[in-house]
Amino acid sequence: MQVDLVSPPQYESLVELLRELHTYYHEGSSVSREMVRSHLVDNLLGPDSPLRLVVAYENDVQVCGLAAISLTYSLVEPAPDQRRHCQLKELYVRSSHRSRGVGRALMSWMAQYAADHGCHRIDWPVKASNARGIAFYRGLGAQQVVERLSFRLAEPHLGELASQSRRAGGG
Numbered sequence: 058m059q060v061d062l063v064s065p066p067q068y069e070s071l072v073e074l075l076r077e078l079h080t081y082y083h084e085g086s087s088v089s090r091e092m093v094r095s096h097l098v099d100n101l102l103g104p105d106s107p108l109r110l111v112v113a114y115e116n117d118v119q120v121c122g123l124a125a126i127s128l129t130y131s132l133v134e135p136a137p138d139q140r141r142h143c144q145l146k147e148l149y150v151r152s153s154h155r156s157r158g159v160g161r162a163l164m165s166w167m168a169q170y171a172a173d174h175g176c177h178r179i180d181w182p183v184k185a186s187n188a189r190g191i192a193f194y195r196g197l198g199a200q201q202v203v204e205r206l207s208f209r210l211a212e213p214h215l216g217e218l219a220s221q222s223r224r225a226g227g228g
Contacts, residue, residue: 070120072094128174145179
């Protein structure tokens with residue numbers, strides 16, 4: 058198994074992994090190959106995307122795991138050795154490849170990438186119900202950030218709040 062940034066020959070295999078990821082988050086739901094491939098190429102790998110897609114793969118093209126990361130700067134830590142960090146958006150290992158070192162290989166690659174780019178930490182969210190993932194992260198030495206919670210603003214409240222900005226002349 059190898060780990061690196063995704064390359065074009067791996068796109069088709071990555072599409073299948075992203076479809077599996079979709080089903081993981083939306084149990085019983087499926088999404089078309091065409092829609093996922095378009096999203097991958099046009100958005101996730103598009104010129105405006107802040108994401109870097111890291112894949113664990115076999116036989117040069119068979120993707121068995123994915124990490125989506127971005128590098129960012131802290132607003133509250135201006136010190137040069139504290140200000141940059143890596144944000145892990147998603148870590149997913151194909152169900153057929155779990156407990157085989159794929160997740161650890163992705164996290165190890167990401168740690169080296171972060172260090173090479175001057176990052177002093179990696180942050181990420183995890184589903185509260187993902188006990189196996191939480192145990193995995195703790196096994197790496199990661200600590201839960203207990204003073205943080207995750208929030209989401211979605212429709213219809215997103216649209217309602219946006220319309221307040223338009224009415225106030227802010228948009």
